[in-house]
Amino acid sequence: MKTIDKKTVEKVAHLARIELDHKELELYSGQLGAIISYICKLNELDTADVVPTTHVLATLKNVFRKDVLKSSITPDEALGNAPAREGDFFKVPQIIES
């Protein structure tokens, strides 16, 4: 673990599909650096033989349900919040060059 530089923040922002201006980049690099150096406290602990938690309750087993037909919301309800719609589809800007 190490602290975080501006280039790394820029790369992470790109992965998260977030755009940062120069000022934000400066601010977040500093703040994330401070948070990450605090988090690195975990390195004090030897966890070599520890099993990581995947679920807090030991009792939970995999969950299956019966494959039966049920009603669900209508296409109109599902599309009710769409910023743009065409027919029964969500409409978005073109993604494939024609």
Added chain:
Amino acid sequence: MEKLYSFTAHRLKELMAKGEVLPSAVLDQLFARVEKLDPGIRAFVLSNKEKAKAAADNPASKRGKLAGIPVLLKDNICVKGEATTCASRILAGFKPPYDATVAKRLKAEGAILIGKANMDEFAFGSSCETSCYGPTRNPWDTTCIPGGSSGGSAAAVAADETIMALGSDTGGSIRQPAALCGVVGMKPTYGRVSRYGLIAFASSLDQIGPITKDVEDAALLLSVIAGYDEMDSTSVDLPVPDYSKSLARDVKGMRIGVPKEYFIEGIDKEVDNSVRAAIEKFKSLGAAVKEITLPHTEYAVSAYYIVAPAEASSNLARFDGVQYGLRALTEDMIDMYIKTRSQGFGNEAKRRILLGTYCLSTGYYDAYYIKAQKVRTKIRADFDRAFSEFDCIITPTSPTPAFKIGARAGDPLAMYLSDVYTIPANLAGLPAISIPCGFSGSGLPIGMQILAKPFAEETIFRAAYTFEQATDFHKRKPNL
């Protein structure tokens, strides 16, 4: 005229059953109070007067465990056809096409949903200051924060702007604002309450729970919302007790552990004194109190600020402008994602998405995420050991009373440390309650936390109820 808005749900329930109080009279008083006080408190982001009054006239709300009782929901809980925004610009205008399971259960038991409560954006915060609507004010001192993230829910209960409320708790978001506003807040065991329709923050930590004026109301509300739900595969299929029956005034012989790691540097002197006095009270009521150790406590905040942002960054990937909420108009698809997310998310949401994405990115996943999940195992083991000897654990809820608006806004790490006492229960999936146990010299409420092993909510209610009935902190009201 009686101040019906100041009554508890269990008292109103009795009066309504006898026909002495009408639900419509309670609603009239409540909405008059909201109109008068909420421009100052700003606990509501949506106030549904007309729909609530129509619901009160509907025969369906005349039956059930919460017949005619007004309930306010945090704005991350979906209600069909009602704006649900998580206090974020990115969900502007979103109206869910379905009810969250808790909303469905409340309606089925006759509760009246009166609106939506302010919160930190996507529940990212401990002060309600990251809301896109601006901060909620603490009813005890309107220059102070109400706590967060369920700050609107807690402030509304404290200000008698609602009878009951629901919040959600990922690292303390029910218990910390309850403590800072002088009300009761409970985070149930992970899996006790369905998360279906709760807009996800960190799926392995989130739980919905009650925020109420007293312990009896918390037990009543949890009895309604708890239980298995096939729509949430992490909800647990165990019978739901009638929690109201656990409200015995008796802690004789109850084994209570007090972890020394929770009374350390950084704790406010008045909080320390109040919680220690409360522990003495438990002794005088017959409980067997002993100091214990939870050695990995100091690592909880670090583990949490890896696991929670990692899960959040993944959960918030769905907000891209395609299906709902805000969309930035662009010529290009990828540009639409980027512009929508950059305009729609506030600073704290961006910070957590960046932190989470970093912790999950190639080359860092093992060093951060897996490391944190291993530490989580160690924190759970501390509690397992403690609960093999003790029935419950008592700690402060928050290291300080409410702080001033803006005081920690520029320092995210200082804000994160506000949750140092509440985070361990989420990491271990444990039930925990915060109840009032004192006041600071300047009149701000102080809360104490009671934790128990998974699904031992009844033990918590018994301890909390016994203390509450032996004290009068819960009866004090802010001057409004």
